Structures are given as C-alpha cells and as structure tokens.
Amino acid sequence: MIKVSEALAIxxxxxxxxxxxxxxxxxxxxxxxxxxxxxxIDMPPFRQSAMDGYAFIHSEKHQYDVISTSQAGDHSNIKLNENEAVRIFTGAFVPKNADTVVMQEHVLANKDSILIAAMPPQFSNIRNKGEQIAKEEVVFEANTLITPAAIGFLACLGITEITVYKKPKVAILVTGNELVKPGKKLPKGKIYESNSVMLEAALQTIGINKTKVYKVKDNLKATKKALKGILEKYDVVLISGGISVGDYDFVKDALLANGVEELFYKINQKPGKPMFFGSKKDTLVFALPGNPASSLTNFYIYVYPAIKNRMGFSDIHLPKLVRKLNDPITNTTGKTLFLKALYDETNVTILDGQASSMLNTFAIANSLLIVPDDVEGLKKGQLVTLLPIN
Amino acid sequence: MIKVSEALAIxxxxxxxxxxxxxxxxxxxxxxxxxxxxxxIDMPPFRQSAMDGYAFIHSEKHQYDVISTSQAGDHSNIKLNENEAVRIFTGAFVPKNADTVVMQEHVLANKDSILIAAMPPQFSNIRNKGEQIAKEEVVFEANTLITPAAIGFLACLGITEITVYKKPKVAILVTGNELVKPGKKLPKGKIYESNSVMLEAALQTIGINKTKVYKVKDNLKATKKALKGILEKYDVVLISGGISVGDYDFVKDALLANGVEELFYKINQKPGKPMFFGSKKDTLVFALPGNPASSLTNFYIYVYPAIKNRMGFSDIHLPKLVRKLNDPITNTTGKTLFLKALYDETNVTILDGQASSMLNTFAIANSLLIVPDDVEGLKKGQLVTLLPIN
Structure with a gap:
C-alpha cells in the first residue's frame, strides 16, 4: 500500500x-x-483605421476636401494632397500618405468637405501594419492551450491547421455478474450498472467524448480474453470493479497475465483504496474500485491528471482552493481522506453520506476536501484544501 | 447608452x-x-454486504460452519442456523436472517468453518435496503445540474430518461465585405474572418456544440433577407460586426425591419460598447462588435449568462474571484472596463495590449478584470474582482 503522494507521482x-x-x-x-x-502575415496586414472618421495628412489646417471613401475591405492607390481627406471606416485601409484619422464625432461635415472641430494628435487612430504581430514572429509557443481566443487569433492570421497532441482513446471495461443494464427489470440480488455511464460523463468533462464500453463476466478466462484486445487498441483503459481482495476479483490476475506491468496496487486513502495502476507499452491501465463513489473519486484524483498529462497539459491536476472549515473533522484512519463537500465563496461544509457506495452525496457535492493521512483532526474555522469538481 | 449592470439585468x-x-x-x-x-426502487434494492467476509447471526459464539457462498449478483432463500455462516462478498445479498458481516481479515478460515478473531458489533458491515434512497423518495429536485455523479446515481436507480431544458439552437451571422476565409489568399485591404470560429469555440465551452454560421454582404437588403430566415429557425442569434455607427453598418436597421424589438443598444463599457440586444418572440439577438476582443468580451459578459439562463441554470454568470492587484489602474473613461488579466493563487496582473482589435492578449489571459465605471483608479495591492475564463 502506497501513499497518495507516491501514487500521484507514479x-x-x-x-x-x-x-x-x-x-x-x-x-x-x-x-x-x-x-x-x-x-x-503581418497583423494588421496594412495600416487600418481604428475609428469611423476621416483620414488626412496632419497639419495646422482644419478644413479638408473629402475626395474619396475607404470602406473596410477596400483598397486603392489614392495619394492625398495636403488639403484633402478620405472618408474612412473602422478597419479600412488608410491611404498611403495619410498619417492621421479624426473620429467623425470631432468633425463638422458638409457634402464634400469637413471642418475638424477637435484636432487629434498626429498619427492618431491608426493601427500600424504588424502592430499586433509581425510576419515570422512567434504566435504561440509549443504547449499552449487552445482556447476560444487562441482559435480566433490563429484564424485572423489565416492559419487553418495546427499540430497538437492527440487525445487518448479510452476504453471502459465493466466487470461484475451482479450488474444489470438500466432500463431492464432488476432480478433479486442484482443492481443496476452505473459506473460506465458515470465514467463516460466524467471523461466528457475533460474533452474525451468517444469512449467505448465493454462488459465481461466475473471469471479469469473471460476477463483475460477481453483485456487482450482492449490493451492493443486503446491508450487508456479504465476497469470498473473486480480489484478488491474478494475471491471473485480476477482483474489483477488477468492484467498480469496480459503483460501489464504493475506500477502500484492499493493506496492509503479512503475511499478508493483498492486501485491498480499499471501499463503495457504506452497504454495505461486503471483498475478502479467497483463502488461508485470510490470509482469517481479515483477518476478525479488519478485518471484526470494522467489523461491531462497525455494530452500535453502542464497543469494536470484539478485546481486547488482554500476555504474555511464549517465543522471539525477527525481522522483516526491514518489514511488520506477525500470527503464530498460543498464550498461557497469563503467556507466549506462536509456533506453527510460519505460511504463509498453512495453516489447521491457526490451528485450534490461541488468539491473533494483533502484530509492528509498524517492529520488526525481539523478544527472548525481552520483553512483546508479542496478540489472543485462539476 | 446604458450601464453594464442595467444591461445584465435586461x-x-x-x-x-x-x-x-x-x-x-x-x-x-x-x-x-x-x-x-x-x-x-430502493437503493440498495436488498440488504448488501459492505465487505468481503462472512455473514452470520450475531452471538457470543466465535466458531461457525460455512454452509454456502453469496457472491455479488447471487440470490438465495437460504436461512442460517445460529452456528452457521455464509461466505459473502462486497455488494452481495445477505441471507434473510443473518444480521452481521465480519470482514475476512478478522477471521481464521478452515475449509468448512471459521473462527472469528475480532468480533464486530451486531449489524456491522451491512448496507440496509433503501439506506441510500427509498422507493418514491426524491432523487433530485427540479433545476439540478446533471453532473457525472448525478448520471451515475440515476443509472444506479435504473432511470434511463429524464426531462431537461433543451439547449438553445444558435446561429452566427457574420457581416463584413473586408472578410476573407482563412486558408484563402488575402487580397489587399482585406483581413481574415476569425470571429465565427472563435464564437463557435466559446459556445462549445458551455455545451453548445452545433452552431450554424452564415455570412452576408455589407448591405441592408442582403442582411435583412438573411436575418429573416435565421430569426425563424434559431433560439439565439449572434451577429458579428456591422453594429457601430459607420455608414456601412446595416445590422441594426435590418434587425428592426425584421421585427426584432430593441432591448438595448450601446453599453457604457470598454471594450464592447457598440452592442445591440433584442428579441423577437423567444429568439434572442446579440449584435456583437466586429472587433474580435470586444466580441469575445461581450460573449462572456452577456451571451454566456443568456444561454445559461435559457438552459435553466441558476448561477448564470461566470464565477467571480477576488485577487490582489499587482499594478495600479487608472480609469478616466467613466466606463466599466473589462481588462484581460492573468491571475495566480493570490494576485492578478493586467496584460499589455488591451486594444479591442487584439486577440493575442486574450489568448494568453485567464481572466477578465472588472473596473466599475464609477471607480477612477485602483491601487497596487487592492483587492479586485475578476472573471476566470478558459
């Protein structure tokens, strides 16, 4: 059994x-x-007006003849004389020798001429060529996250394709003879299978939208056979159930028989102790506990950073928040606790119903509160660390 | 021109x-x-073992004959005598009259009998029928957000379909004769069209994955005609550009001609002043400024809460954070400023390059810092409010 910090590092x-x-x-x-x-390209690709107004050659004069119009998208080789101006709009090409744009609100306009009421400083209201970025300059360094603004910026430079780290292909293998598909009648002794849809949804929150779900009977032969094909085809394999010490938990044996290297098995935490992490070539295998709340906890703590890391992220873990504790906590387990909690702008409350079989608490929680293994108690009012979820 | 707070309320x-x-x-x-x-259903649907171990009728006795096995998924009508036990696994059916499960780690097991080394209290390690939720009890109140844990919980109750608020169908209409599709050659005076892919991506961050993009020439007739069809088919319409005071900005006229009611036009803010918000029946129309950074700012400030509201969310705005300001800010504009900023765990820095035409700053920012219109300056070290993005 290893510590949470060791498991995270591995x-x-x-x-x-x-x-x-x-x-x-x-x-x-x-x-x-x-x-x-x-x-x-240079961006802007040419000198642009930053305003709706008039372009002219800056001088002492206040009166100008309007000889032409430059609308956004236009381009002309017009050359102004010093008593001439061009009607111009935001984003439009500024004629070659014009050096200033006056906003229309500062002008008295006649049919063919203008009187500038408030003379702007020379060079006003012009965006220079390459002012935002010059041709050949770095747009983004490698390892930049592609956000909506980044997509907009790339598009405005005319870039249509980029090289990124692939998203991993993920499979979920569900074990458990007791499991019945939701929607069917529930025979005595059975329960509905819920971990696969839950994990599929959790994967969607980090951009993994196509997950293949496999089901297998609780026996060594079937589990071994199912894993063989899955390990060849996927980059990350999540297995639900079959990993505790019960006589019917074949998963670990089936993994080892398929050449998966054990990197750790069992973590000093609650919930989520019985988890196996291993790899075969570049494929990562997480055998998660069958209890739904344990399974989802370990998804957020271990699977989440693994997938973020594979996708090239630098910050791979859930962000951390600090809040003031509303109620005392005792921890006599010697284990790291991950408690379902509800935080607001300043405080955090531990929810009732922390049992690993219970998902209802998880559904209303907005965070996991961490109690380290070497902390025996936390007092009301103490600052604690939590991981926001949902 | 209205205040930001008024615009948000409308x-x-x-x-x-x-x-x-x-x-x-x-x-x-x-x-x-x-x-x-x-x-x-009741969840659990029957009395379940919470451990791998042995089920028995609690008594003073330490030795029991193991007469049967109950694996997860099994169900039998076995009735125990008081000196008998059943080998049992986590999640398995507990025989009718057994009242206690002892974990296997606390037992010395022979072939057909066990000796309990550490006697658990009566009723230990059994999850009672309906302990998590009883049949007919409320699973979730209306207006609950469906999270991965909520999906898991619904599935474990056998629920396969639910009633939710639809996501709005969103269209983006792009105006501007100066715009060229990225990937094509850029003629003089033109720029690449980037707002539609940027807004599509921003919509994806709130779960709107299918957005239809329309383009139209900068003239009243074409804009009117395009809007007619779009207003009938979509729940939210975003229009990019054509909404400032330039002679070639036909959008507002085209909207009014199509029976769109103006709810406000122009907001006392920077960037993002020239925005039109209106509605026709249940369809909302946002005519966003053409400048990319203004457009994305107003997406986050106005479109985001509108869509969240339509989807039934209670918290419709971006969450707010408070951080310590690294540099002083002056605001002589009398307007609310939304500044691209970078925050860490404690502090926030205003980025260079706040011009409304510049997207590169937005791409590296992780937040918008709010400077209210009636605040003329903020000092270094002061606490400020910001909206995390990306």
Missing amino acids: VAENSSNMPVQRIPVRKALGYILAETLYSP | VAENSSNMPVQRIPVRKALGYILAETLYSP
Whole structure:
C-alpha cells in the first residue's frame, strides 16, 4: 500500500505525451499545441483605421476636401494632397500618405468637405501594419492551450491547421455478474450498472467524448480474453470493479497475465483504496474500485491528471482552493481522506453520506476536501484544501 | 447608452427557459433537470454486504460452519442456523436472517468453518435496503445540474430518461465585405474572418456544440433577407460586426425591419460598447462588435449568462474571484472596463495590449478584470474582482 503522494507521482511519471497530429483550427478547442507557431502575415496586414472618421495628412489646417471613401475591405492607390481627406471606416485601409484619422464625432461635415472641430494628435487612430504581430514572429509557443481566443487569433492570421497532441482513446471495461443494464427489470440480488455511464460523463468533462464500453463476466478466462484486445487498441483503459481482495476479483490476475506491468496496487486513502495502476507499452491501465463513489473519486484524483498529462497539459491536476472549515473533522484512519463537500465563496461544509457506495452525496457535492493521512483532526474555522469538481 | 449592470439585468430578464425535452441519461451531462425525480426502487434494492467476509447471526459464539457462498449478483432463500455462516462478498445479498458481516481479515478460515478473531458489533458491515434512497423518495429536485455523479446515481436507480431544458439552437451571422476565409489568399485591404470560429469555440465551452454560421454582404437588403430566415429557425442569434455607427453598418436597421424589438443598444463599457440586444418572440439577438476582443468580451459578459439562463441554470454568470492587484489602474473613461488579466493563487496582473482589435492578449489571459465605471483608479495591492475564463 502506497501513499497518495507516491501514487500521484507514479501516475505523472508514467503518463507520457500522446503522439501528435494535424487538425483543423476550428476543431482544436481544448487541445495542447505541439509546435511553435510563427505568423504567416503581418497583423494588421496594412495600416487600418481604428475609428469611423476621416483620414488626412496632419497639419495646422482644419478644413479638408473629402475626395474619396475607404470602406473596410477596400483598397486603392489614392495619394492625398495636403488639403484633402478620405472618408474612412473602422478597419479600412488608410491611404498611403495619410498619417492621421479624426473620429467623425470631432468633425463638422458638409457634402464634400469637413471642418475638424477637435484636432487629434498626429498619427492618431491608426493601427500600424504588424502592430499586433509581425510576419515570422512567434504566435504561440509549443504547449499552449487552445482556447476560444487562441482559435480566433490563429484564424485572423489565416492559419487553418495546427499540430497538437492527440487525445487518448479510452476504453471502459465493466466487470461484475451482479450488474444489470438500466432500463431492464432488476432480478433479486442484482443492481443496476452505473459506473460506465458515470465514467463516460466524467471523461466528457475533460474533452474525451468517444469512449467505448465493454462488459465481461466475473471469471479469469473471460476477463483475460477481453483485456487482450482492449490493451492493443486503446491508450487508456479504465476497469470498473473486480480489484478488491474478494475471491471473485480476477482483474489483477488477468492484467498480469496480459503483460501489464504493475506500477502500484492499493493506496492509503479512503475511499478508493483498492486501485491498480499499471501499463503495457504506452497504454495505461486503471483498475478502479467497483463502488461508485470510490470509482469517481479515483477518476478525479488519478485518471484526470494522467489523461491531462497525455494530452500535453502542464497543469494536470484539478485546481486547488482554500476555504474555511464549517465543522471539525477527525481522522483516526491514518489514511488520506477525500470527503464530498460543498464550498461557497469563503467556507466549506462536509456533506453527510460519505460511504463509498453512495453516489447521491457526490451528485450534490461541488468539491473533494483533502484530509492528509498524517492529520488526525481539523478544527472548525481552520483553512483546508479542496478540489472543485462539476 | 446604458450601464453594464442595467444591461445584465435586461439580458437576465429576457432570456427565458427553453422548452423541455426527454433525453437519455447517458447524454444528459451539463443539462438542467426540468422535473422532480422520484426513485423507482430502493437503493440498495436488498440488504448488501459492505465487505468481503462472512455473514452470520450475531452471538457470543466465535466458531461457525460455512454452509454456502453469496457472491455479488447471487440470490438465495437460504436461512442460517445460529452456528452457521455464509461466505459473502462486497455488494452481495445477505441471507434473510443473518444480521452481521465480519470482514475476512478478522477471521481464521478452515475449509468448512471459521473462527472469528475480532468480533464486530451486531449489524456491522451491512448496507440496509433503501439506506441510500427509498422507493418514491426524491432523487433530485427540479433545476439540478446533471453532473457525472448525478448520471451515475440515476443509472444506479435504473432511470434511463429524464426531462431537461433543451439547449438553445444558435446561429452566427457574420457581416463584413473586408472578410476573407482563412486558408484563402488575402487580397489587399482585406483581413481574415476569425470571429465565427472563435464564437463557435466559446459556445462549445458551455455545451453548445452545433452552431450554424452564415455570412452576408455589407448591405441592408442582403442582411435583412438573411436575418429573416435565421430569426425563424434559431433560439439565439449572434451577429458579428456591422453594429457601430459607420455608414456601412446595416445590422441594426435590418434587425428592426425584421421585427426584432430593441432591448438595448450601446453599453457604457470598454471594450464592447457598440452592442445591440433584442428579441423577437423567444429568439434572442446579440449584435456583437466586429472587433474580435470586444466580441469575445461581450460573449462572456452577456451571451454566456443568456444561454445559461435559457438552459435553466441558476448561477448564470461566470464565477467571480477576488485577487490582489499587482499594478495600479487608472480609469478616466467613466466606463466599466473589462481588462484581460492573468491571475495566480493570490494576485492578478493586467496584460499589455488591451486594444479591442487584439486577440493575442486574450489568448494568453485567464481572466477578465472588472473596473466599475464609477471607480477612477485602483491601487497596487487592492483587492479586485475578476472573471476566470478558459
């Protein structure tokens, strides 16, 4: 049995980056860039007006003849004389020798001429060519997260494809003779199988949208056979159940028989102790406890950072928050506790119903509160660390 | 021109809940429940062992004959005598008159009998029928957010379909003769169109995955015609560009001509002042500024809560954080500022490059810092409010 901190370190060390792939920018939200990108163009590509107004050559004069119009998208080779101006709109091309734009609100306009009421300083209201980024300058360094703004910026530079780390292909293998598919009649002694849809949904929260679910009977032969094919095809394999010490828990044997290397088995924590983590080549295997709340806890604590790491993220763990504890906690277990909790802007409350079989508490919780294994108690009012979920 | 707080109130008032629909639980992540749900079964559905061990009738005796096995999924009508025990596994059916389970670690086991080394209290290690939830009890109240844990809990009760608020159908209409599709050659005076992919990605972050993008020429007739069809088909319409005071900004006229009621136009803020918000029947229309950074700012401040509200969320705005300011800010504009900023666990730094045409700053920011219109300056070290993004 290892400590939580050791288990986290082993997961981080063994979850290597996925291979890279080229994808369209418009489908790149949430991916991590795997190349340094350079701008193919100057942005703006030409001198642009920053206002609706008039472009002219700055001088002492206040009156100008309006000789032409430059709308956004227009381009002309017009050259102004010093008493001439061009009607211009935001984003439009500024004629070659004009050096200033006056906003229309500061102008008295006649049919063909203007009188500038409030003269702007020279060079006002013009966005210079390459002001935002020059051609060949770095757009983003490798390992940048692709956000909506990043997608917009890439598109405005005309970039349509980028190299990113692939998302891992994930399979879920469900074990357990007691499990019945929701929607069917429930025979005596059986329960509905809920971990696969729960884990599928949890994977969706980190951008893994296509997960294949396999089911297998609780026996060594069937489990071994099912795992053989799955281990070849997927980058991350989640197994639900069959990993505690019961006589009918074949999963660990089936994994070892398939050449999966054990990296750890059992963690000094509650809930979620009976978990196996291993690897075969680049495929990671998490055999999660069958109890739903334990399974989801370990998803957030171990599977989440492993997948983030494989996708190339630098911050791989759930973010941490600090809040003031509303009620005292005792921890006589010598284990790290992950408690379902509800936090607000300043405080955090531990919820009733922490048993590992209970999901209802998890459904109304918005965080997991961490009580370290070497902490025997936390007082009311003490500051504690928690991991926001949902 | 109205204040930000007024604009926010008008958006919230006018963004009514979407109609409801029945959807499969496994596709319900991120939806809001539109009904109160009652449990169709007791959970657990029968008395379950919480441990791998032995079930027996609690007594003074330490030695028991093991007469049978109850694996998870089994069910038998066995009745124990007082010197008998059943080998049992986690989640398995506890025989009718057994009242206690001893964990296997506390037992010396022979072939057909056990000696209990550490006697547990009566009723130990048994999960009672209906302990987590009883049949007909409330599972979730209406307006609950469907999280991974909620999906798991619904599945474990055998619930396969629920009633939720629909997600709005969203269209993006892009205006601007200056715009060229990324990937094509850029003629002089033109720029690449980037707002539609940026807004599509921003919509994805709140679960709106299918957005239809329309493009239209900068003239009143074409804009009117395009809007007619779009207003009939969509629940939320985002229009990019064409809404400032330039002579070529036809959008507002086209909206009014199509019977869209103006709810506000122009907000006392920077960036993002020239925005139109209106509605026609239940369809909401946001005409966003064409400048990319203004457009994305107003997406987060106004479109985001409108869509969350339509989806039935109670907390409709981006969450707020408080951080210590690293540098002083002056605000002589009399407007509310939304500044691209980078926060860490304690502090926040304002980024360079706040111009509304610049997206590169937005791409590296993780928050928008709010400077209220009536605040003329903020000192270094002062606590400020920010909205985390990305």
